[in-house]
Amino acid sequence: MDPRFNVAEKRQLNGEEEEEEEDDENNMEAWERAYADERSWESLQEDESGLLRAIDSNALHHAQYRRRLRSLSTVSTATRIQKGLIRYLYVVIDFSRAASETDFKPSRMAVAAKHVEAFIREFFDQNPLSHIALITIRDGVAQCLTDLGGSPDSHIKALMGKLGCSGDSSLQNALDLVHGYLNQIPSYGHREVLILYSALSTCDPGDIMETIQKCKNSKIRCSVVGLSAEIYICRHLCQETGGTYTVAMDEAHMKELLLEHAPPPPAIAEFAVSNLIKMGFPQRAAEGVVSICSCHKEAKVGGGYTCPRCKARVCELPTECQICGLTLVSSPHLARSYHHLFPITPFNDVSPTLPNSHKLPRACFGCQQPLIQSGNKPGLRVACPNCNQHFCLDCDIYIHESLHNCPGCESQRNSKPVTGE
Amino acid sequence: MPQVRIIAKNFMDMVAALPELKLDKLYENTFICEAVLRSLPPLAKKYVLQLLFIDAPVTAKSMEEWVLADGLSKHRVAIDRLIQLRVFLETTESGALPREPMPSNITVRLPTLEELDVYALEQWELMDTNAQLWYIMREYISNSEDRGEDPADLISFLLELSFHATGQAYNLNTLIDVQMHTLKDLADLGLVKLQQGRKESWFIPTKLATNLSMSLTDSSARKEGFVVVETNFRLYAYSTSKLHSEILRLFARVEYQLPNLIVGAITKESLYNAFENGITAEQIISFLQQNAHPRVAERTPSVPENVTDQIRLWETDLNRVEITPAHFYDEFLSKDVFEGASDYARENGGLLWEDSKKMRLVVNAEMHAQMREYLRRQK
Amino acid sequence: MASVPSKLYSDDVSLVVVLLDTNPFLWTATATATTFTFPEFLAHVLSFLNSIILLNQLNQVVVIATGLNSCDYIFDSSAPSKVEPFESARMPLLYSRVLRRLEDFLGSDERSERSNGAAAAAAPSSLLSGSLSLALCYIQRVFRSGALHPQPRILCLQGSPDGPEQYVAVMNAIFSAQRSMVPIDSCVIGAQHSAFLQQASYITGGVYLKPPMLDGLFQYLSTIFATDLHSRSFLQLPKPVGVDFRASCFCHKKTIDMGYICSVCLSIFCKHHKKCSTCGSVFGQANPEAAAAATDRKRKAPEV
């Protein structure tokens, strides 16, 4: 009569089934599995003449990029808007059990770490006046890996040293921790959190909703990049705090989603507090001057910079003076951020099927690449609304993401996009 | 391939090896000057350029002022080369007097053409084409004297050829007959392509010819790879070239061929074919590596290790059988005779094989005499 | 975000993009000032281009004209072009091609001059930002061309004074060049130094030079600017003069080594203001010391 047997049996059965499944997994050869996971056949493509070729990632990439650009420009083109140029960004990485999943190769954790590194470098390249700090979530608690700082390498070093994942994830603990830090930073700084979230749940000590409100009240903009699937609480968090919530489909996509956070975000009116920041413009020490730099504690001949306030010697800029804490920058560092103030308008697609399409320019104005497809048909191209010059897709991306000038407009005496509103 | 690498360092070594007079004579030819200039190491090129219009001797020291600490060795090499080629002449007060190796008007060359490459390459299979080319040209030149030709003339002609625009037709009757004769040989080598017109005929230099003047760095010969080899011995070649598919067939089983993709597998059989044709495993491997598709070229190793190892193994397999001349004994009178014989053979370490049921022996030929002796004694 | 493929297929194979300043006033002006005339200039530059191509069969040269009203490609040694039936005995193909295109360009440049009135007369500066941007686009294309490509660098032959209105654009170009590790060499042939180019070369690790003896221009070009990037790691080239990276305030235009930056538009002021004169934003926290204090607290100052 004893019901317990059944139970026991049932459990056992399940056990076996599971094992069998695993066996199937193992039966696959390594190289087979590689295909199964990467689904590389999907990236096979035939061109019009039936020739086989790897998928034209260029076109796809461009398409994605266009979408992104449009989504940004919808707000920005209408009127020029402020950008959060001075950012205090906490990057929170979920190293909970879920991060050991291997749907990203070799593992979510590894991939996340890799791209966070790339992100950090890009971030400081685009925001020389900003700061980053790293936080990891393990075993249901958040831990501060690095404090807010301006040197990419120190962060990356710390991150790579602290890999490995375990336990549950707790969004609330992470947010609480960050909130604790970000509340102290000066008001003009833009407070941001970027969370790489692997887990599908959050195991919190209390009501996370209150924490979210707390973040909202102290103007912390929280964004999440999900690695597994969309989670309600994350979307809610981002909505409430004016951040963005995206979920990565694959590694490439994840990289893109991350890098979207590198350029300074448009400043939210109610968040933005403008202020004057005291900064020092150190002079390069004359050649032949010998002094012990305050960062390495070794005598440097020439080179280096001298803090205008406390006369301490620092090796490179931008930095915060070791001694008196004055922010030290050089004028080019400011200049680096100017393009955020004068963004260039997105280019318009030019449909190749225009009535007089044969009259269209035959080469990209920027790089001279022919814009004519086989059979003398005009190829894919975009045109600058100001100077009406035509560009190839690659230039389009390069111009908007790295160069930040329209070569066409710059090559004309009139219609400087830069000058004034 | 090794032996080639060793011999034909590059063309300029030969030029440098020429006696002073001949060398100076060569320099009267613009093409030679440019060829020489191009063959120089980067630093040397720069030096030549910057001393172009200097007519007074320049002290070696003042040259060294420009060199950074870790560049000195390169600097030395460059200077030596220049002196070796008599571009710089050492003068008593330990300075180098530059001569002018380059008249100020030299034409711009045009890009080369696909099909000509293929035509040229058909003569040259697995090995680094330039390597072979130099190998042969070197032979060709060195025994030119035997054919009663002046190597200097030959060299200058070859170099001149190398500055002709690839794919341009040049009229044959502009040439002296020595050159005509040479040209025929070159045609066989695939350096030029001869074309018979109605009354006139032309020759068309191929890429190989125009490459002649370039010193033998892999760089000059290297092109985008196209082969992907996978751990499961499958092989994908993204190429439309007939030549490529032919080369692959030499050592791989081509399974099917799409317009621009050749899919094959490296099998024991296919490799044995290759080995029989005297192609070595090393050659195959290095071919696969040299032509690795950019995607896989990034990785190291560009060809999976298990594949390369297996290829080497299979090659060694061929040399596994060892032949020992031996004698076969049977029809023993009795069991014990047989056993006696086999024991005897065994003791003397000559026994190769025995079958006691059918009473047969195979014994090393060296022992044949003793065996016969032994057997006779048994009788 | 262009990451540079480091793989190069020969040490010294180079792509040199030359930006040629074609500001007519420059030459007519210098013609009166110095003895160095435009024809001489051309002679020097052309033979320089020629020698670059000469050095390595794979070398590549691109010339872009930096005009008063427009910029355009003048010459590209890699561009396929039918061989001229006869080469003029007087000069090689390259020269004649460059000269012809240059002439055409000047024509069109002048036309566009007319079209937008006497704009140029107002601003004597040529459109450096334009030609720089073009050059960078071209170089990106070379990077895209695959793992094997010549190692690119830019050479600015600039004589016109800097155009303030181009500042942001030029800086953008400079930083983009730095990001893709393309050095910008500058050879200033004008009467005065160029702050643009000085920064450009300093930031991108190129060479900045203002030849004292213009009639020896070719010598400068061949000695310094012909050096391929590979050799530069072994040779010592003229060091950039220590650039002064201090700024001067928007309000009094006087150089300062400590100042206040508007957190919105990054304009610089020598003393505290209530309102930003550039972007008009009003500063919330009137007392900068308090802000400073905030940062102090952020520093691990002793809490007491």
Add this chain to the structure above:
Amino acid sequence: MSSRQVVMRARYKQSVKDPGVPGILIMTEEKFVFTPDDPMSTVNLNVDFRQIKSHKFSKEGSNKQALLNLIQDSNVKGGSYIFEFDKFSDRDVCRDFVGKVLGKLQALQSAPKNPAINSERSDVQVHHEQISTTEMELRVKLLRENIELQKLHKQFVIGEILTEAEFWATRKKLLAGDNNKMPKQRVGLKSAMLAEGPLSDGRTNKVTFSLTPEIIQQIFTEKPAVHQAFLNFVVSGKMPEINFWTKYCRAEYLHRTKNAIAAAAEAAGDEELAIFLKRDDILVKEARRKIRRVDPTLDMEADQGDDYIHLPDHGILRDGTKETTESEYDEYRRSLLQDLNRHAAVVLEGKALDVGKGDTVTVAEALARSKQAELANEISEENANQERSERLARMAEIEDLQAPRNYPLAPLCIKDPREYFDSQQLNALKTLGDTVAATKPINSSLSTVQAYGFLRKFISDVKERGLVDPVVNPETAVKVLGGLTQQLSSAKYHLGSNPQESVLDRLPHRTKEELLHHWMSIQELLKHFWSSYPITTTYLHNKVSRLKDAMADIYTKLQGIKESVQSDFRHQVSLLVQPMLQALDAAFAHFDSEAQKRSARTGERPNGFV
């Protein structure tokens, strides 16, 4: 003012011969405490200084031990405490400290009502920091490991320029080490427990539940009835704990197997067991109050009406089988949904695990207490709940129906970007020795037309005549090359033989060490100096002036070094010292200017500090 305490490693010895017990000696103004490294050790001193009459110490010498002997007041009780130190320097520190303290005490005893000292004492109290011994040990460890740190500590803390607190405040990172210094985070309740079924080895009839302290605590929080029962039976000692849990598990098992009838039967037999089997009536009582708490988005039971739940394989019900619906067994039935709701409610109440509370009994009692407190401030929470439910209501809306809620962005208008150019380029030019303004228009009398004309004429000329040949005439070439070479070699010379080798290494070792030490101390002082601005309290004011004096005498020392070093190094040394002096000067200047400002302000402002 004196540093408030001394921390040293030392060995406590019964006698001079005795090898002694290694440990940490902490001396404060009142007492000295010795804690041995070996926790087992019985030696644990905590002696009030009032008991100490006098102290002796051994002569300094290479082969001698560094001893300090604290002799007790004979009329309290005789004997003495002997400590041996690793270094004489350490010993001296303690000796001096003891000397001071004893001196002070005697002074107090002699004249208890001495106002001066009292005031000083009170002043002392102000910044007396209370620190755990672990903290102490950590600091000591750091000091021992890092010689430089030790030097500084000795120089400044013992030298009474900085207080212990100040000294360490700048080194929080060091102290923090790995353990994060944030308030301890609490781990949330795992929902896993609900899913966890009993473990069963298939053969025997045994079914094993695993109960960890966490789980038990979770059971208490989530099942008040069980909690109550536990208090009644176990805590009151009516029933051994083990029995209690076995009963509980049995009940759980019946629930899980959904065997309502069996449950009913067994409950009839055993009234304790019934408690577990029946629906948790405490919960039911609370329910009305609780339901407000429960986040509607989390109320699983709410949508039980929706029929899709009853579709097979929906999975929310613990097993696929349909619920038997004889009403009389209803109370013996419990759905996963109820469990979930309960769990959610508890989580939202913010009841988190604080593990390590020791045995279950204490856990239970603690929980009981917290319950009381909770009930007490129930009312105060009212409005909190109010706004929560509002927020929840908002969240409950269907996504697509909500208006896109992106925030308005801050507009930006920039008048004239040229400003940026001017601000950065003008002085860049100055450095190049250009006296002229950046954009000097090219003086040209020609019209544009003419200008272009000229240029094109030039070109056509070139086309006809060809290039000038030779392009450069040799003389100029030589001159140019010579010039460049000259320029280079001079630059090289300027850089010095090779920049790799540091200037410091060329100096004699002693000088180098000396310089580095001074440099370090200057850094330390300057850090403190600058971080004390803006001065807001008297405390900071005093500190700054203290620092200033300290810097002043380093300043003189530096000067001294410059003189002392022999002539052939003098140049390098002065070069090295120069920047340090500059830094100090800068500090002094700042100090004076600030002082003036303040004195100016004190006029209008009474307290004098801003």
